[in-house]
Amino acid sequence: MRRAPARLLIIAGSDSGGGAGLQADIKTATALGVYTSTAVTAVTVQDTRGVHGIHHVPAFIVREQIACVVDDIGADAIKVGMLGSAGIADAVAETLERSAKYIPLVLDPVLESTSGSPLLDENAISILKARLFPLTALLTPNIPEAEALTGITIRDAADMQRAGDELRAFGASAVLVKGGHASGDLIEDVLVADKGALVFSSPRIDSRNTHGTGCTLATAIACGIAQGLQLVESIERARAFVLEAIKTAPDFGGGGRGPLNHMHPIFRN
Secondary structure (H helix, E strand, O other): OOOOOEEEEEEEEHHHHHHHHOHHHHHHHOOOOOOOOOEOOOOOOOOOEEEEEEEEOOHHHHHHHHHHHHOOOOOOEEEEOOOOOOHHHHHHHHHHHHHOOOOOOEOOOOOOOOOOOOOOOOHHHHHHHHHHHHOOOEEEEHHHHHHHOOOOOOOOHHHHHHHHHHHOOOOOOOEEEEEEEEOOOOEEEEEEEEEOOOOOOOOEOOOOOOOOHHHHHHHHHHHHHHHOOOOOHHHHHHHHHHHHHHOOOOOOOOOOOEEOOOOOOOOOO
């Protein structure tokens, strides 16, 4: 009997340029052999240069997308990315609390785009902390996001651990503080969980093709969790996936940050 693939529900915004958001998530999951369903939170106008417009999906439609998928298809893990507004954050929290409380959740707290455009308002951040963090198996902030969420200035791995500890106090089971925004020849990501802190490091790749790295990493980790991998193993595989996706990036047009090669297991430049 043929084995069905693991199922991942992605709750996130659409990126018209395909480098981040739902498009990056679906390509990543497909490359890793995971079936994806979606709940679209926003439609954005994006290219390599930035975000030029945002249309938020009505909160009740987001709520119904999630409930419909969970009740029928089901999910082995859920990944949450861009929410965009307090109303949508509240709808997502309410639906997950009711219908998906025991499904592992990877939450990427998307506060702004790679180009610096704000993607989440202050009221929504309060809802994240109060209602979504307690449902979260893994929270994946980058350094600016961790600083904004905690008020801690992050200079090194010790600061990343301190921020992770503070974020866990809101209820998240584990926090992976991503170090791509730090300087230096190594990128260090710090996992803070029940057993303490663990540092993952890799050489920094000099590339302008880094749009969507956060979305891609969080989704790749969620795929591993959906497939039954342990958290550390999921993170290690996801980091390797992202590094290779940057190394083999297609370097598509534009004057900004290009997309990754999410399909590198299938297509290589």
